[in-house]
Amino acid sequence: MFRGQAKEDIFIDAHLGPAIIPGPIELDDEVLYANAHPSNSHVSPDFVPVFGDCIRMTRKVLFTTVGQPFLIAGSGTLGWDQIAANVVQPGENALVLNTGYFGDSFAECLETYGANVDQLKAQIGATASLDDIETALRAKKYRLLTLTHVDTSTGVLSDAKAIAATVHRVSPDTLVAIDAVCSVASEELRMDLWGIDIVLTASQKGLGAPPGLSILVAGPRAMKCLGVDALYIFFCRWLPIMKAYESGKPAYFATPPVNLIYAYHTALTQITERQPSLEQRFELHRLASKEVKDTASSLGLKQLVLSPAFASNSMTALYFPDGMTAADLIPKLSAKNIVVAGGLHTEIKEKYFRIGHMGVTAVDRQRGDIHKVTTALKELFAAK
Amino acid sequence: MFRGQAKEDIFIDAHLGPAIIPGPIELDDEVLYANAHPSNSHVSPDFVPVFGDCIRMTRKVLFTTVGQPFLIAGSGTLGWDQIAANVVQPGENALVLNTGYFGDSFAECLETYGANVDQLKAQIGATASLDDIETALRAKKYRLLTLTHVDTSTGVLSDAKAIAATVHRVSPDTLVAIDAVCSVASEELRMDLWGIDIVLTASQKGLGAPPGLSILVAGPRAMKCLGVDALYIFFCRWLPIMKAYESGKPAYFATPPVNLIYAYHTALTQITERQPSLEQRFELHRLASKEVKDTASSLGLKQLVLSPAFASNSMTALYFPDGMTAADLIPKLSAKNIVVAGGLHTEIKEKYFRIGHMGVTAVDRQRGDIHKVTTALKELFAAK
Numbered sequence: 143m144f145r146g147q148a149k150e151d152i153f154i155d156a157h158l159g160p161a162i163i164p165g166p167i168e169l170d171d172e173v174l175y176a177n178a179h180p181s182n183s184h185v186s187p188d189f190v191p192v193f194g195d196c197i198r199m200t201r202k203v204l205f206t207t208v209g210q211p212f213l214i215a216g217s218g219t220l221g222w223d224q225i226a227a228n229v230v231q232p233g234e235n236a237l238v239l240n241t242g243y244f245g246d247s248f249a250e251c252l253e254t255y256g257a258n259v260d261q262l263k264a265q266i267g268a269t270a271s272l273d274d275i276e277t278a279l280r281a282k283k284y285r286l287l288t289l290t291h292v293d294t295s296t297g298v299l300s301d302a303k304a305i306a307a308t309v310h311r312v313s314p315d316t317l318v319a320i321d322a323v324c325s326v327a328s329e330e331l332r333m334d335l336w337g338i339d340i341v342l343t344a345s346q347k348g349l350g351a352p353p354g355l356s357i358l359v360a361g362p363r364a365m366k367c368l369g370v371d372a373l374y375i376f377f378c379r380w381l382p383i384m385k386a387y388e389s390g391k392p393a394y395f396a397t398p399p400v401n402l403i404y405a406y407h408t409a410l411t412q413i414t415e416r417q418p419s420l421e422q423r424f425e426l427h428r429l430a431s432k433e434v435k436d437t438a439s440s441l442g443l444k445q446l447v448l449s450p451a452f453a454s455n456s457m458t459a460l461y462f463p464d465g466m467t468a469a470d471l472i473p474k475l476s477a478k479n480i481v482v483a484g485g486l487h488t489e490i491k492e493k494y495f496r497i498g499h500m501g502v503t504a505v506d507r508q509r510g511d512i513h514k515v516t517t518a519l520k521e522l523f524a525a526k
Numbered sequence: 527m528f529r530g531q532a533k534e535d536i537f538i539d540a541h542l543g544p545a546i547i548p549g550p551i552e553l554d555d556e557v558l559y560a561n562a563h564p565s566n567s568h569v570s571p572d573f574v575p576v577f578g579d580c581i582r583m584t585r586k587v588l589f590t591t592v593g594q595p596f597l598i599a600g601s602g603t604l605g606w607d608q609i610a611a612n613v614v615q616p617g618e619n620a621l622v623l624n625t626g627y628f629g630d631s632f633a634e635c636l637e638t639y640g641a642n643v644d645q646l647k648a649q650i651g652a653t654a655s656l657d658d659i660e661t662a663l664r665a666k667k668y669r670l671l672t673l674t675h676v677d678t679s680t681g682v683l684s685d686a687k688a689i690a691a692t693v694h695r696v697s698p699d700t701l702v703a704i705d706a707v708c709s710v711a712s713e714e715l716r717m718d719l720w721g722i723d724i725v726l727t728a729s730q731k732g733l734g735a736p737p738g739l740s741i742l743v744a745g746p747r748a749m750k751c752l753g754v755d756a757l758y759i760f761f762c763r764w765l766p767i768m769k770a771y772e773s774g775k776p777a778y779f780a781t782p783p784v785n786l787i788y789a790y791h792t793a794l795t796q797i798t799e800r801q802p803s804l805e806q807r808f809e810l811h812r813l814a815s816k817e818v819k820d821t822a823s824s825l826g827l828k829q830l831v832l833s834p835a836f837a838s839n840s841m842t843a844l845y846f847p848d849g850m851t852a853a854d855l856i857p858k859l860s861a862k863n864i865v866v867a868g869g870l871h872t873e874i875k876e877k878y879f880r881i882g883h884m885g886v887t888a889v890d891r892q893r894g895d896i897h898k899v900t901t902a903l904k905e906l907f908a909a910k
Contacts, residue, residue, distance in 0.1 A: 161567050166784055169565040177785055178562035181553040181736065183545055183865065215601045215738045216758070219780030223758045232755075251757045346781060352565070354599045354738050354783025371616075372756065373635045374600070374607045396603030397730060399738025400550055401561055402786070481567065 160511045161481040164294045164324055164457040164498035166346035166353045177352055177405035184400055185392035192407045193387040199410035204341055206333035209359040212380050215399040216356035218323040221342030222251035224358050225319050227370040228377045232256025234285040237278055239270050241300060242293030243486050248321055267448040269300045272308050279313040286317045291325035295486035297459035298452045306336045317363055327413055328427045328456035328500045339364045350409040350501035354402050423505055430504035430512050431455040434497055437516040441523040446494050458497045478518040544895045545865040548678045548708055548841040548882035550730035550737045561736055561789035568784055569776030576791045577771040583794035588725055590717035593743040596764050599783040600740035602707040605726030606635035608742050609703050611754040612761045616640025618669040621662055623654050625684060626677030627870050632705055651832040653684045656692050663697040670701045675709035679870035681843035682836045687720045694721050701747055711797055712811045712840035712884045723748045734793040734885035738786050807889055814888035814896050815839040818881055821900040825907040830878050842881045862902045
């Protein structure tokens, strides 16, 4: 299937709120206010330290002191190109741990840039076992192993820590790259301690800023700057820019998304320098997730994930009860001012829906988002 | 020289206002307000027509009915990658008309993707003559000719209409691509009538929105969708997305910069559907430019452009008087609440400064930006 085709049938959505979807998430007013910052030059003395702070705070969120953040105007999708172009040479082997739609996409991108890609496709709702990963790593030498930390299409959480440990034990030269678009600031992710070589993410999910910023952090092993036939996605083009801003000086390669950087700065400040702490935020995401999942279970709704061990804390994917479809659910949820998302996994997209509980929805309980969605679920499904 | 190096010495800037720089430009309050739009899903019924309108209005600004707009999260720099990857095959010939820093960059990007690049480097402050262009086109078969409509580093305006006519007459198979980052909505640019195959631009200059949106419009001849080893920049990936949104349906390949699209929509609405009209806007840019340039001339300040025929209406580049440097000018302009930009052309960057007069600065005369800058120039330089 050509991934770019119109997918108007796969989303449930409406113009009502709150949008309890797995991104773009609801935004804090302070973040929106920062996004309306008056125009400023990308080299102004006001803006330079803001960009520098964003680089520093991005490291904090990922628990890394050695990772090099790249903050670039772009969608999260750009991160796949960045990894495929900068880390893997054409003809090198890559192993993709596939837990849904975004594993398909990561594999496709790596292939597009010339990598030889093998996939370990997990059963829907699960991850590959560590034994299977070890077997695959022993069978072939891989330059890169990729995993989707939380696959937005399924809500499956991969055990990044255990997988990275397996890679380091069995195939220490293999780099570990994580698509963490749907997990950063919602799920624990410790780059240095776990030995993660690259994390790609985006602004519009757990980080709580508007979409449009590609955020990638590359560890020392990933920073080799191989020569690729590209300009905008090339680490070496951006490295001196990031280093300059971090040291308090402006530099130019392309105009950064100034307003979005202001918004991201505000979101990162809330996450890294205020209460609740980052660790407390992870716990609040676990609590919000548990509340949604427990409610769903009590109503007889079946989760897409096959075991709590695979369940993301940033979102919940639920099968419709027998006989119900997305078309049944839309008007009922709209009537209750609730926006959720439809299925996305190509094999079962008609059969389930997705609830996001990231950022302010999980952390700022006074908003009442979680209460609204659990109440709506009870009202809709208790009657069945 | 490695282009990505820190260039902290090339900009004059301060945190005061107004910023009379060649982008990011001052923004209308209504645009900033739209940028603070509450979070919305990229597939919501509210957002879909907004994206569709942006596609339609982008065509209007470029006077094209057949061009295909691509609105993608990214800086203007991304447009070079898009053109280099989608339009030119490795080994094909490209002719770059170079009128400054951004000609260097366009050439470098095309080479990075494997094109054989020849450059017609104009004298600083001028463009190549039509005769020289014709001679070059007769000497070799070129797949692509590129020009920078207004080179932000020099303020040199290229005669896109006459150059395109020359290309069509002498080498009709050669595609014409225009870097119009510093000209769209400030200088007349008629894609269909003039036979321009591709225009690349960005949100933060004459279009009057915050930076972060790459805007590229490809005509029918440029839409061949050659297979390139890339994902994010590939026309064919985005074409079904743009077609879907234009037809009122959402589609997914990457999450668009939702808030920035709202801001761009507001800016485009002001440009295409309100008074002054687009043609009147061009005239207002001409008047603002004339006022700045006449004031400079009356004070004995020498323009970087060698003839009025090469002078952009979106910005003005002025040599410092003998003995003055950027370091002399900064505190004096800061004291007057004026922010201008330093030199950028590598050969002479210490010797001149740049004034931007795009968007609201030129169109909304009640802001008084032009009056402030001409008054400041008079006060600073009349005393010499």
